[in-house]
Amino acid sequence: MPSVSPSPAASLPLPHVDAALEDKLPDVIGGVQLTKLSWTLSTYIASLKGSGDSVLYTPWLVNFGKNADDIDMAVASDLTGTENFIIQAIEMPGVAAASLSSEFANVAAKQGWPTGQTSIGSETLLEIVDPATTKAGGNGTAYIYAQGDIMYVIVTDDMSLVVEALAKISS
Numbered sequence: 001m002p003s004v005s006p007s008p009a010a011s012l013p014l015p016h017v018d019a020a021l022e023d024k025l026p027d028v029i030g031g032v033q034l035t036k037l038s039w040t041l042s043t044y045i046a047s048l049k050g051s052g053d054s055v056l057y058t059p060w061l062v063n064f065g066k067n068a069d070d071i072d073m074a075v076a077s078d079l080t081g082t083e084n085f086i087i088q089a090i091e092m093p094g095v096a097a098a099s100l101s102s103e104f105a106n107v108a109a110k111q112g113w114p115t116g117q118t119s120i121g122s123e124t125l126l127e128i129v130d131p132a133t134t135k136a137g138g139n140g141t142a143y144i145y146a147q148g149d150i151m152y153v154i155v156t157d158d159m160s161l162v163v164e165a166l167a168k169i170s171s
Contacts, residue, residue, distance in 0.1 A: 015039045018072040021091050024150060025076040026168040030083045030161055034076040041090060042068035053130065053142070053153070060107045064095050084139060085161050087169075088153040097146035101126045104144055104151065118143065120166050145169070 016022065018038040025036060041061070045054045045068055061068055077086040092100060105115045105126050114129045126144035133140030143154040143162050147170060154165050 015043075018074055018091075021072055021074040021089055021150075022076070024089055024169065025074055025087055026165055027076075029076075029078065029085050029087075029164055029168075030158070032078045032080060032082045032085075034085075034087075035079045036074065036076045038072055038074040040069055041071040041073045044073050055111055056104065056107050056113075059110070060104050063103045063107070064092060064099075066092060083156070083161060084158065085154075085156040085165075087155075087165055089150050089169075090153070091150045093149055095149055097148060097151075100146040100149070100151040101144050104128075120163055123166060123170065125162075125166070 015037050017040060022036040022038050025034070027034060027036075041057055045057055047054075057068060061071065072091060074089045075086065078084075105128070108128045109115050113131060116127045118125050118127045123145065128142050128144065130140035130142070139155060139157045141155070141157070145152045145154070145166060152165075152169055154162050156162060
């Protein structure tokens with residue numbers, strides 16, 4: 001078993017508006033301790049100023065009659081830079097998993113983001129690609145998995161980390 005690397009951000013004041021949602025994310029990926037935080041989805045959208053995946057969330061929420069101020073997002077990421085990994089969890093009470101991911105795929109496709117599916121074991125994940133991030137040379141591929149009323153967004157360039165994350169969140 002790999003040793004766990006400490007997180008340098010453990011002493012930083014991070015927002016924790018939904019600790020229960022943070023608890024649904026893995027603590028360790030690839031032997032690296034992840035740093036967790038949470039905020040409202042509207043705070044996340046505002047932080048990206050109309051770029052990246054922020055353009056997808058408002059139209060996605062509208063499909064369910066939801067508002068970004070009322071929905072929380074939890075994030076776990078490797079702040080050490082050891083692994084290129086981030087996972088987000090967005091909980092949408094009362095919305096089924098299949099609807100969460102299929103509507104997200106529809107919104108992404110309408111925004112011109114390439115979408116597809118990939119299978120890991122018996123699970124099928126939505127794969128979306130942010131064309132602007134990819135064009136700029138970044139990792140623009142995200143793997144979407146929904147379970148219950150939570151949609152998980154996994155961004156990494158290492159499929160073994162996707163497999164590990166999926167095993168941890170689906171158990």
